[in-house]
Amino acid sequence: MTPGGLATRHSPSFGLIKAHFGLGLAGMLAFAGALLWHAPSIEGHFFQPALLGLVHLCVLGWFLPITLGAMHQMLPVVFEVPVRSERLAWAAWGVFLVGAAGLIVHLWLLRTGPGLVGSASLLFASLLAYVGNLVATLRRAKEVKLVGAFVVAALAWLVVAAVIGLLLAINLGMPFISGSHLEVLRAHAHAAALGFFGLLIMGVTFRLLEMFLVAYVEQTGPGVAALVLVNVALVALVVGSLLGAFAWLGPLAAALALAGVLAFLVQVARIFRARLRKRTDVAWWHTGASFGYLVAAVLLGGALASSRVDAALTVRLELAYGFLALPGFIGSVIVGQLSKIWPFLVWFHTFSAYVGLKEVPTASELLPEGRQRAQWLAMHAGYGAFLVGVLLPSVAVRVVGAVAFALSALVFAANMLKVARSRP
């Protein structure tokens, strides 16, 4: 008799995860193509229709589907509870697809009005459904611990980002916000990037590092400090932006965020030092690079919030800040962690039934290391070139960077497809 499954009996259907990962992979390729196509004109102030469309393609097309898919896979495993409603998750996926696609197109073309508001409303509804379902899932958990606290905080910031985003979409067609649209946009962007993605990545990184590197650390003091500091920083930033007090709350928020990120890195370093598995693979190289982008983004954000430099340089630094935070930090983590999670899931669904009957490869053997290294190199060389191209500014260097990133996205998609096609 085979004992009943543990975590796996709680896992949702593989189809649900594949639908999310597949959508995110398509979004990554679309973003890579759009970045290449638009690279020559990425100059000047960030508030341009095509840039708004590009950023939302990156976040809603690439990051969010993969992150939501990973959450539906990871939360039941970590907290030992099934997803509250798989049917609701599927419905949310469908509504998200329509809403996100509509929003990206409308922003890119700057078509304000019912189409934009309708798309933003669909997106908002889908995000509320996702959050409601995941919170209901977590409520069944016996023990939530530090990772759970990060997840709950991240979901709360996702709701904040979604609410502000919907209001901004309405405001574009029917202005009603008395303050500056850009100030509110800053609150929206940071609630999403640092609030949702940042906190989620921090919490989940602790768990994934322990799982994959076989490392256990009892003391979580720096992790708790990171949670508190980043949340206080976000409150200061959002309140400062919404109430017109960013001039003095902004630098404070930046300092708190930097302290929070450093506390997070201290916890990561402790786990890393305690690992039994010494060799780090390419997936962890992506994660390591992402932490570098995170620190650079927080330092640059702090500099932008606390000092006045000439306007032409400011707009370039703001573009670099966005690039460091989004494709740099969040994109690198997603590519790195998907390189760990996807082979494991495919292995589990394709090979696990053969364990004990014949020789089967390990999960990591499904993804050839050489192809991963090539992808890592192209991606981060592309990022570096693109950042240089933004700062100089130079169209040619940006295009070189965008070409390298597009190649890396193609190799990454091919790698994921190769894993999906693995057979015993």
Add this chain to the structure above:
Amino acid sequence: MTDPTPAKAAARPDVEVMADLKAALHEVLDPETGVNIVDMGLIYDAQYFPEDRSVEVLMTLTTPACPAGDAITGGVQRRLERVPGVDAVRVQLTFEPRWTRDRISERGKDELGRR
């Protein structure tokens, strides 16, 4: 007249079966690390009962939420069922005591260090 009892393989000395069982357990690998489950310290006890040619394995996982739980326990079941002289396998999972990294053998630690 038909023999009412199923045909069985020729009886093997218990010590041989036990050696094969031990070797078989070493062949079941943790799918992520590639280290075998014996050196990972997941096997608490394994007993062979010659009277009914059955095996009872008491084992654990690194965590109750181990995503590879089914694969590992199922792998133990299937691999031990293939050992000559074994007719039945019972795999029992326990989390008392909880697995800690101290249970990993020196060989397991060496192997983890290389992977």
